[in-house]
Amino acid sequence: MFERLMEQGKKSAEAQRVRAIARLAERAGEDLPPGVSVEAFEDGVVLFGHGLLRRMLSDVRLRAIGLLAKGESG
Numbered sequence: 001m002f003e004r005l006m007e008q009g010k011k012s013a014e015a016q017r018v019r020a021i022a023r024l025a026e027r028a029g030e031d032l033p034p035g036v037s038v039e040a041f042e043d044g045v046v047l048f049g050h051g052l053l054r055r056m057l058s059d060v061r062l063r064a065i066g067l068l069a070k071g072e073s074g
Contacts, residue, residue, distance in 0.1 A: 028065045
């Protein structure tokens with residue numbers, strides 16, 4: 001009985017994780033600076049772009065992606 005309940009909980013948590021990654025990728029991709037792209041992977045979201053580290057320091061849109069991720073987890 002408890003095994004079935006645990007399995008349902010695991011499936012629900014996995015589906016929720018996949019949806020959160022997709023939402024984060026979609027929201028992050030709405031306002032990216034030119035030359036930056038976002039891609040969802042099984043284990044999270046990755047940003048791609050030339051000079052991304054430097055650009056993250058100077059562009060608030062890129063820094064805000066971390067805040068989006070924090071909001072998805074809460």
